[in-house]
Amino acid sequence: MLRKRISVRTIGRLSAYRRVLFRSLTTGPANVYSYQIAALSGATPAQVRRDLMSVGYSGSPNRGYQVAELAASIGEFLDDPDGQNVALVGVGNLGRAILAYFAGRRPRLAIVAAFDAAPEKVNRTIHGCRCYPIAQIPTIAARENIRVAVIATPAEAAQSVADTLIAAGVRGILNFAPVSLKVPPWVYTEDLDMTMALEKVAYFARHEKQQERDTQS
Amino acid sequence: MLRKRISVRTIGRLSAYRRVLFRSLTTGPANVYSYQIAALSGATPAQVRRDLMSVGYSGSPNRGYQVAELAASIGEFLDDPDGQNVALVGVGNLGRAILAYFAGRRPRLAIVAAFDAAPEKVNRTIHGCRCYPIAQIPTIAARENIRVAVIATPAEAAQSVADTLIAAGVRGILNFAPVSLKVPPWVYTEDLDMTMALEKVAYFARHEKQQERDTQS
DNA sequence: GTAACGCTGTGATTTCCTTCACGAATCTCA
């Protein structure tokens, strides 16, 4: 199937839409309008409708979308039907928090193995996840069919860990280390850089005063 | 000085440039070219030069930029000269990891107080940061002049915590909770949504792409 | 039956961001 290229931002928003749909499933009525999804997810109604075009689920005029069906359609679009196993590298403070965060949340997208260089961390089970030495990445990645990995190591180790992961077949990396990873073009990386994010917030906390000007002009 | 409005992405990249400059300070020569900064930070040379226009530091042709001076100029541009104190709300697994991550890194942008609803967590010191009950947010935010906050609570608590923080004078929020916060227009929020990020990575790990160029959110 | 209403799907438009491309500036070396 030759599909239009879908932007990174759209995929991110679809994930957010699905989350608000799951929340509405328990609380609200069976149908929902684009403007309601928009309000709950911080988007605009037009953007919601345009994003939903890519998943191929159509609402009905004057009735909006069926919550359960739409959530299922987004899931079909975003998720691998067979599930995807995830590896975590770096079991420091942040790594352990990530393990706790994802433990038991999505069976279809679970962290099934953790790796660390420190010998004292190896062969323990943390938040339900076994911790192995770095050297076993190739073996275990092959055994568990791991294509997705999370890097939560110090900055110095991140690139070498990424190289190892990619050699072991990983095609997508969520990188918490504060460096820009060099990866081949068929590997997708997403950086979650807490320092950069905090500096952005700090900057705009001081400079965000355009609103008064806007009302004037 | 009437300055052109600077985009969120540019601020983020400036933070990244500064980081690679700090790293180059110890290892490399005293000057650096835009293409070197670009390679180390995952941008393009043209973008580096354009971003640097906003900070008002000029390099010299054929010599590039003086590493130390450029890093200082970016700091002058990004940072508050008097420093900015940060509050953290939510001292669970993730909150503690955030405290550890930022502990002692930037004296100019330090987490000086933590808050949690659980009585057993308050009045302890975690990674060098004192933990207070939620009810004391107004008092302590005023005393420490806090304008920047990090939310690491469960999703259900995040909006009410945000409201409290904003009422206490906070103007920038780094939100780790998986919800979209409703805030007044003079408050800047940045979402670091680990679930959304991991789902994006999982999606693009499956859908082989030719080329990516990406920064976080 | 039909008129009025409100929401969806999507072409058209606008806005924002990135990349291109080139003049000007600085350095090297003969």
Added chain:
DNA sequence: TGAGATTCGTGAAGGAAATCACAGCGTTAC
């Protein structure tokens, strides 16, 4: 001194993403 090589700063072009705006269609009211 001047030619050649290299990089910066930035106007202009290009591209991508968000928004607008409206036709089309269920639904409801009477």
